[in-house]
Amino acid sequence: MPKKSFRQAVNEALRQEMERDPSVVVMGEDIAGGMGAPGEDDAWGGPLGVTKGLLAQFGRGRVLDTPISESAFIGAAAGAAATGLRPVADLMFVDFMGVCFDQIFNQAAKFRYMFGGKAKTPMVIRTMYGAGFRAASQHSQCLYPVFTHIPGLKVAIPSSPYEAKGLMIQAIRDDDPVIFFEHKAMYDDEEEVPDEAYTIPFGEANFLREGEDVTIVAIGRMVKFAREAADQLAREKIDCTVLDPRTTSPLDIGSILESVRETGRLVVVDEANPRCNMATDISAQAAEQAFDALKAPIRMVSPPHVPVPFSPALEDEFIPSVEKIGAAVRSVMAAPARRAA
Amino acid sequence: MQLNRDDLLRAWREMRTIRAFEEHVHTEFAAGGIPGFVHLYAGEEASAVGVCMHLSDRDVIASTHRGHGHCIAKGCDVKAMMREIFGRAGGLCAGKGGSMHIADISRGMLGANGIVGGAPPLVCGAALTAKVRGTGGVAIAFCGDGGANQGTTAEGMNLASVWKLPAIFVIEDNGYAESTASAWSLAGDPVKRAEGYGMPGTRVDGRDFFAVHEAAGEAIERARKGEGPSLLHVKLERFFGHFEGDAMTYRAADEVARLRAERDCLASFRRRVTEAGLLDGAALDAIDREAAALIDEAVSEAKAAAFPRPAELLTDVYVSY
Ligand SMILES: Cc1ncc(C[n+]2csc(CCOP(=O)(O)OP(=O)(O)O)c2C)c(N)n1
Ligand SMILES: [Mg+2]
Numbered sequence: 011m012p013k014k015s016f017r018q019a020v021n022e023a024l025r026q027e028m029e030r031d032p033s034v035v036v037m038g039e040d041i042a043g044g045m046g047a048p049g050e051d052d053a054w055g056g057p058l059g060v061t062k063g064l065l066a067q068f069g070r071g072r073v074l075d076t077p078i079s080e081s082a083f084i085g086a087a088a089g090a091a092a093t094g095l096r097p098v099a100d101l102m103f104v105d106f107m108g109v110c111f112d113q114i115f116n117q118a119a120k121f122r123y124m125f126g127g128k129a130k131t132p133m134v135i136r137t138m139y140g141a142g143f144r145a146a147s148q149h150s151q152c153l154y155p156v157f158t159h160i161p162g163l164k165v166a167i168p169s170s171p172y173e174a175k176g177l178m179i180q181a182i183r184d185d186d187p188v189i190f191f192e193h194k195a196m197y198d199d200e201e202e203v204p205d206e207a208y209t210i211p212f213g214e215a216n217f218l219r220e221g222e223d224v225t226i227v228a229i230g231r232m233v234k235f236a237r238e239a240a241d242q243l244a245r246e247k248i249d250c251t252v253l254d255p256r257t258t259s260p261l262d263i264g265s266i267l268e269s270v271r272e273t274g275r276l277v278v279v280d281e282a283n284p285r286c287n288m289a290t291d292i293s294a295q296a297a298e299q300a301f302d303a304l305k306a307p308i309r310m311v312s313p314p315h316v317p318v319p320f321s322p323a324l325e326d327e328f329i330p331s332v333e334k335i336g337a338a339v340r341s342v343m344a345a346p347a348r349r350a351a
Numbered sequence: 352m353q354l355n356r357d358d359l360l361r362a363w364r365e366m367r368t369i370r371a372f373e374e375h376v377h378t379e380f381a382a383g384g385i386p387g388f389v390h391l392y393a394g395e396e397a398s399a400v401g402v403c404m405h406l407s408d409r410d411v412i413a414s415t416h417r418g419h420g421h422c423i424a425k426g427c428d429v430k431a432m433m434r435e436i437f438g439r440a441g442g443l444c445a446g447k448g449g450s451m452h453i454a455d456i457s458r459g460m461l462g463a464n465g466i467v468g469g470a471p472p473l474v475c476g477a478a479l480t481a482k483v484r485g486t487g488g489v490a491i492a493f494c495g496d497g498g499a500n501q502g503t504t505a506e507g508m509n510l511a512s513v514w515k516l517p518a519i520f521v522i523e524d525n526g527y528a529e530s531t532a533s534a535w536s537l538a539g540d541p542v543k544r545a546e547g548y549g550m551p552g553t554r555v556d557g558r559d560f561f562a563v564h565e566a567a568g569e570a571i572e573r574a575r576k577g578e579g580p581s582l583l584h585v586k587l588e589r590f591f592g593h594f595e596g597d598a599m600t601y602r603a604a605d606e607v608a609r610l611r612a613e614r615d616c617l618a619s620f621r622r623r624v625t626e627a628g629l630l631d632g633a634a635l636d637a638i639d640r641e642a643a644a645l646i647d648e649a650v651s652e653a654k655a656a657a658f659p660r661p662a663e664l665l666t667d668v669y670v671s672y
Contacts, residue, residue, distance in 0.1 A: 037407065039531070040529045040531055043529065043530035043531065044530050044532075044600075045531045045532060045536065046533075046536070047531070047532040047601040047602065048529060048601075048602065048603040048606065049600050049602045049603055049604075050600040050601055052599035053600045054529065054530045057529075074533060076467070077497070077500035077528075077531075078467050078497040078498060078500050078528055079500045079501060080501075081502045082502070105465070105466070106466065108478070109501065141386075144386035144388075144438070145388055146387060146389035146447075146452055147447075147465070148451070148452070148464075148465030149388070149449070151452075248611035289534065314664065314665055315668070316647075316664060316665060316668050317447075319447045319664060320386070320387060320446060320447055320452070321438035321439070321442075321449070321658060323659050323661065324446065324659055324661065326445065327664045328664060336407070
């Protein structure tokens, strides 16, 4: 099977769906680029080159550059989705949700319910998240917990190129609005990705490794870190299950609970700020529904409750690391077994 | 405002300082010393300086992601700015902000901004403060041609008119937003947008420091007199990529070279003042050397500065908590 980067995987998913379904359109700032400019067309192919080449194949009618007017074009995607297209809109950095959030959470997310089940809004918002780029406080946030909070939205957070392609095709075919998170530090990650189209269903967690001692649930880029930590811990004879929920809405809480019932220990790794993030949500559900199975307190590995700083010296401290994950796992292993009351 | 010899020397020094700053940052970025996203202002100096020459610390500006020039023109410390861009301790924002978030509230510099369209509403607030407290100050939003299309800009202009605020919207139209030409993205005419919101709008050639200075002077005077907001649509040029690292394949092959030769606001200023006998070449050259030396020093000091201590990750989130 050919190796492909995360960037190529998303590009291929978009291309194959646009080939299959003429109602799929893509839009965003510099999604092709060079509009009205004297140089090359498709000069950018998206802010980080993810949509490069779509213009040549599908033309300006389906590859739509936009002015810097997120409220207008994200809202237009919602309106188009409700009336027969399948738009994939690029919100560039998820931090920019601030200038267009109403169109997402009051409009797109709520049409179906408010209209008594009579509307469909099959749109995808692609967006970059995450720290590590020295991009500072307004270009580095995770923010997927905010979207996960909103009923009516689905939230996909692929953890590798293979996952990205399958989840993107599912997102485009899905009849609900999907927010699709791409970690900006993962675009050059490579792995084997099939040439043909395939889907990965939403709400089905992926077990990347099975162990008896501790369940590690990790989100997005943190999955890679969790696997590395688990490899190291295996050498210390600590055997971890690593579980990637793939989507935070819907969330496959069933698989998480099943694993926690087997291991009795849970560590949740989330790059989002620690208050009301996926780690607190998953931990709360596990505590509520599998309390009897827990042998140790649940541990959460998240950044501190601060904005993402610019200086590399500070940003490196901010991001959860393989070391911090390892330490959390060791601490739950060290916790005294809970005695029955 | 008539410009005397000292004013002209000051204008030149500030524009040269900005140019030297940006050229050094360009080199240092390419050498790998500067983290993150950097957007350079070279080619646009006459706008920041032509506007900010009218201002003092009681006046507030808010800027964009391309903010170094506005910061320097508003009096931010260039050495502290450079440390900030290098992410070092002693940076103007303690290394927490970086290029896109340089700010110095004490100088009336409300920040560069990573969010396109962030400034116009903020400036309405700063203008409101000036109005309510009767400081006589004005507030100025710098905004790109791309930022002009943000809903926040439209709402800000309307609010400024409705509240009759001492606010000025300076649309710096450098021809592009990222790779997208303003000729395409900016529907209609920004000057007519101003008219639509009931405020005067003026188009200005940003190569011409004197034209910017004069138009800004009128808008600022009007605002100080309590007559409400105005808009300037400044046409100017960006000499580097959108960000450092941009291959600029959307531009014509010889475009930047041609603009540097024909539309350089610094060359135009120099020609104008020397031909009119207002300043002599030697005085200008001396300033050039001083500006270059200052920035050289700023770079070497920044590179030698320590990084922030890790514990600072947790400070400054709240005033109290
Ligand atoms: C809300 C928001 N949308 C998009 C971006 C990404 N972005 C950064 S700069 C830029 C182009 C800005 O163009 P313009 O306003 O003309 O300013 P210039 O870069 O030309 O100075 C874009 C799209 C952003 N930072 N914020
Ligand atoms: Mg521009």
